[in-house]
Amino acid sequence: MKQKTAQMTGERLNAQKGLFSQATIRYLRKNWILYLFVLPTVLWYIIFRYLPMPGVYMAFTRYKGIGNIFDAKFVGLKWFQSFFESAYAKQTLVNTLRLSLYSLALFPLPIIFAVIINEIRNEKFKKVTQTIVYAPHFVSLVILVTMLGLFFDTKGIVNNLLTSVGMEKIHFLDSDAAYPHVFVWSGIWSSLGWSAIIYTAALSSVDPSLHEAATLDGASRLQRIWHINLPAIAPTIIIQLILRVGSIMSVSTEKGILLKNSLNSGVAETVGTFVYQRGILGGDFGYSTAVGLFLNLVELILLVVVNQISKKVSDSSLF
Amino acid sequence: MKIKDTFGDRAFTFFCYAVVILVAFICLYPLWLVLVYSVSDPDAVNAGKVWLWPVGVTWDAYKEVFSRDDLMKGYLNTITQTLFGTAVNMAMTIPAAYALSKTKLKGRGFFMGLIVFTMYFSGGLIPNFINLKNLRLLNTWWVFGLCGAVSSYNLIVARTFFVSGIPHELEEAAEIDGCSTAGTFFKIVLPLSKAMLGVIMLYYVVGHWNNFSTALYYTPQSTEYWPLQMVIRNMLRTLNQMIGTADEEALMYYTRIYDMIKYAVVVVAALPVLILYPFLQKYFNKGVMLGSVKG
Numbered sequence: 001m002k003q004k005t006a007q008m009t010g011e012r013l014n015a016q017k018g019l020f021s022q023a024t025i026r027y028l029r030k031n032w033i034l035y036l037f038v039l040p041t042v043l044w045y046i047i048f049r050y051l052p053m054p055g056v057y058m059a060f061t062r063y064k065g066i067g068n069i070f071d072a073k074f075v076g077l078k079w080f081q082s083f084f085e086s087a088y089a090k091q092t093l094v095n096t097l098r099l100s101l102y103s104l105a106l107f108p109l110p111i112i113f114a115v116i117i118n119e120i121r122n123e124k125f126k127k128v129t130q131t132i133v134y135a136p137h138f139v140s141l142v143i144l145v146t147m148l149g150l151f152f153d154t155k156g157i158v159n160n161l162l163t164s165v166g167m168e169k170i171h172f173l174d175s176d177a178a179y180p181h182v183f184v185w186s187g188i189w190s191s192l193g194w195s196a197i198i199y200t201a202a203l204s205s206v207d208p209s210l211h212e213a214a215t216l217d218g219a220s221r222l223q224r225i226w227h228i229n230l231p232a233i234a235p236t237i238i239i240q241l242i243l244r245v246g247s248i249m250s251v252s253t254e255k256g257i258l259l260k261n262s263l264n265s266g267v268a269e270t271v272g273t274f275v276y277q278r279g280i281l282g283g284d285f286g287y288s289t290a291v292g293l294f295l296n297l298v299e300l301i302l303l304v305v306v307n308q309i310s311k312k313v314s315d316s317s318l319f
Numbered sequence: 320m321k322i323k324d325t326f327g328d329r330a331f332t333f334f335c336y337a338v339v340i341l342v343a344f345i346c347l348y349p350l351w352l353v354l355v356y357s358v359s360d361p362d363a364v365n366a367g368k369v370w371l372w373p374v375g376v377t378w379d380a381y382k383e384v385f386s387r388d389d390l391m392k393g394y395l396n397t398i399t400q401t402l403f404g405t406a407v408n409m410a411m412t413i414p415a416a417y418a419l420s421k422t423k424l425k426g427r428g429f430f431m432g433l434i435v436f437t438m439y440f441s442g443g444l445i446p447n448f449i450n451l452k453n454l455r456l457l458n459t460w461w462v463f464g465l466c467g468a469v470s471s472y473n474l475i476v477a478r479t480f481f482v483s484g485i486p487h488e489l490e491e492a493a494e495i496d497g498c499s500t501a502g503t504f505f506k507i508v509l510p511l512s513k514a515m516l517g518v519i520m521l522y523y524v525v526g527h528w529n530n531f532s533t534a535l536y537y538t539p540q541s542t543e544y545w546p547l548q549m550v551i552r553n554m555l556r557t558l559n560q561m562i563g564t565a566d567e568e569a570l571m572y573y574t575r576i577y578d579m580i581k582y583a584v585v586v587v588a589a590l591p592v593l594i595l596y597p598f599l600q601k602y603f604n605k606g607v608m609l610g611s612v613k614g
Contacts, residue, residue, distance in 0.1 A: 027425070033500040034418040041415035042430055044468050048450070049437040055446025069449070113342060119335040131597050132343040135350060138592045140529030142548040143585050146555060147349060150356075150581060155574075157352070160367040193346060201604040221328045253444075254532050258552065272444075279445040280536055292443035300440055 059290035065283055072286075079290035088274060096270040099251045102184045104244055110192055111237060114199030115225055133193025145258040148186055149173060174263035183259060183268075187252070198240065202233040238316040246303030249295050271295050350593075357381070357582035361575065380583035390584060392543070393550035397588075400463040400546055401527040407464045408473075408523040413516065415469075416477035417504055438471045444536070451537055458541040463533055467526070473519050480515045481508070518602045521595065528592050547588050554581070 020028070028035070054069070059079060061072035083089050113133075120126045139147075151157050152172035159169045172178045206229060214224050253272030260268040269277075271291060279288030303318075311317040356364050360375030368374055384390055418424055419431060442450070447466075448457075456462045485508055493503045509516070531548035538544050545553075554577060 031423060031500065034421060034424050037414035037418035037504075038424065038430060041411050041469055041474075042433065044411060045433055045437060047454070048447075048466060048468070049441065050433075052442030052446040052450035053440075055442050055449050058446065058449065065449070065452075113338075116335045116338050119332065120339060125336075125339075127600075129339050129343045131600055133346045134596065134600065134603070135593055136346050138525055138529075138596050139350070139589050140531070140548055142529075142531050142552050142555075143589050146551060146581055146585055147353060149555065150353075150578065151349065155365065157367065164367075189345065189349075192342065197603055204604065220325065221331050254535075257535070258555070275444055276536075280448060280539075285445055285449065289443065289445040292445055296440065296443055303439060 056289060056293050056296075058285050059293045061286055063285050065285055075286070079287045080294065083287065083291050083294075088269075091266075092269055092271045092274045095267055096249060096251050096272070098180055098267070099183055099270065100248045102180055103187055103251075104248065106184065106188055107241065107244055109188060110195035111199055111233070113192060114196040114203060114233075115229060117196065118200060118203045118229065119221065119225075130193070133196070135193075136190045137194035139190065141252070141255050141258060144186060144190060145255070148182060148259075152182065173259075174261055176264060176267045179259070179264045179267045183255065187255075198236060199233050202236040203229055206232045234314075235316040238310055238314055239318060242303070242306050242310055242316075242318055245306045246299060248302060249299050350589075353582055353585050357586050361579050364578075380579045381587075383580050384583045384587060387580070389542075389550050390547065390580075393545055393547035394587070396544060397528060397546040397548070400530075401524055404464045404467070404527040405520060405523045407468050408470070409516075409520060411468045412470070412474050412519065413477055413509075414504070416474050417481050417508065419474075420478050420481035434471050434474060448536060456537070458538045458544075460544050462537045463527075463530075463544070463546075466533060466537065467530075470523070470526075473522055477515060477519055480512060484515065485511055514602045514605070517599050518605075521599050524595070525592055547584075551581075551584055551588065554584075 058069055058072070060074060060076060061069065062075050063069050063072040117126065117130070120129075136144075153159070154169055154171060158172070163169060170178060172182050210228050211224055214228060219227070249271065251270045251272060253270070253276060256268055256270050256273040257276060260273060272295075275288045275292045275295075278284045278291070282288070307317050307319060352369075355369060355371070355373050357380050358376050358378065359369045359373045360377055361380075363369055363374040419427055421427070424430075441447070451457050451462060451466060456465065489507055489511075490503050493507045494500075498506070529548060530546065531552055534545050534549035535552070
């Protein structure tokens with residue numbers, strides 16, 4: 001009796017509210033736990049990823065870091081204009097592109113390495129060497145830069161080696177000429193083995209009977225790599241290439257901040273380090289948000305364009 | 320019938336081994352050298368006499384590291400931030416990934432869209448900074464656990480695993496037997512997902528352990544919260560600022576002391592992670608494949 005009353009009250013309440021239908025309530029009663037699982041995470045995304053987004057409005061205001069962004073004085077495209085009219089625009093964009101195009105040119109290295117390591121038949125040897133080549137990926141940027149400082153200093157081991165074979169010392173860490181090489185090749189050192197994983201994984205799914213058939217037809221190993229392995233990993237290569245080209249404007253800001261000093265800043269200042277310098281250290285919020293927003297938009301457009309091209313040309317695409 | 324390798328094939332095999340050995344050497348030697356330098360006599364190191372094995376073994380560098388308050392405080396902060404941060408990461412990633420793997424979850428497409436969109440567009444550094452400022456999280460301890468609580472990439476890897484790596488008959492059987500959704504998740508699904516959980520946890524642990532940008536951007540003034548990476552970075556910066564100044568003598572003095580400390584501190588900072596990852600190595604391939612499936 002009591003139960004029935006409760007049920008009726010519940011029904012009447014629902015009828016009164018009219019917010020949720022009976023079916024919805026039954027569904028939620030059965031599956032509320034799934035929403036308990038997902039909602040905190042969605043809430044986190046809203047607070048920490050979506051709440052900042054309206055903040056790009058700062059790029060159009062004279063926001064000083066106090067009070068509400070939307071109360072700040074609107075200045076239109078002033079910050080964009082002053083960035084592009086200054087010498088910083090050219091300098092930071094050229095520096096960014098120099099580093100990113102340089103590392104993009106080395107994009108095939110992990111693919112070549114994956115193809116080569118895939119040819120190793122001795123499983124134990126393969127496993128040990130893979131463990132070793134993954135190691136640099138787990139070394140932090142701070143440690144990497146510390147190591148660079150120790151080894152590539154004018155008194156470090158590399159310069160000792162150079163002088164012992166009768167060569168001139170090279171100022172690796174504080175000269176404009178050496179900076180891009182140090183930056184890009186230290187990146188290759190950290191990421192070569194790790195970036196190869198995605199290709200070795202794709203290679204491991206190649207059907208061995210293809211290789212057997214090709215061998216019987218007298219194909220050499222190089223021919224089999226060229227005609228069987230590479231086509232098999234082509235979609236993976238294209239996806240990785242889209243991602244790389246899409247992020248061509250984002251050279252690691254953290255690494256730039258770590259490697260930059262007063263002597264190499266002419267080539268070390270990228271758009272990312274410039275935003276950090278002017279925004280977080282300088283408190284120039286409107287200006288630095290404008291520069292960051294410009295960077296973000298260029299990346300987004302690049303990603304969409306490259307993705308569309310790849311969809312047309314090769315059927316492989318991100319979205 | 321076994322087909323005999325041609326001369327060209329054998330030459331190619333030899334070439335492959337040579338390349339792999341060379342790359343492995345380049346990856347390992349700098350790390351090995353740091354370890355060797357850290358226990359060698361600094362004068363022998365500076366004279367360029369140490370190449371493979373320690374010369375004049377000394378533990379002075381480690382004594383110096385372990386007696387410096389800033390480094391020890393940083394180390395402790397790194398440990399607590401890694402523990403707290405990873406716990407938050409796992410709690411925020413894994414149950415959500417499970418819920419998002421269920422087709423019966425209404426609004427699933429919307430939630431996924433919300434998550435995936437952030438992989439392509441973000442407010443950027445300064446809006447994030449202002450947001451954390453408005454949330455009063457700048458220069459607090461909480462920012463280390465909260466500002467990167469979920470990685471979209473890891474969430475998608477976990478979700479793909481729950482979709483394709485768990486036999487759904489088991490889940491259905493458990494639910495028919497009267498097991499609740501939560502019961503199925505904790506008692507059936509999670510024990511079957513240990514490998515995936517291990518890899519994702521490793522990614523998060525490494526991320527926290529090596530993190531210095533959170534401190535750099537969001538707690539630059541609160542030295543008491545600085546993790547080890549930030550403390551080391553500050554040591555570097557002190558030296559960098561002196562490069563090009565007139566005070567050569569002071570620079571020499573600091574370089575000598577700091578070089579010694581640096582080798583040891585690199586070992587202390589990098590070793591825990593370098594010991595950890597080989598245990599999970601065999602699952603890396605799988606993790607990468609799961610992540611590459613379109614969302």
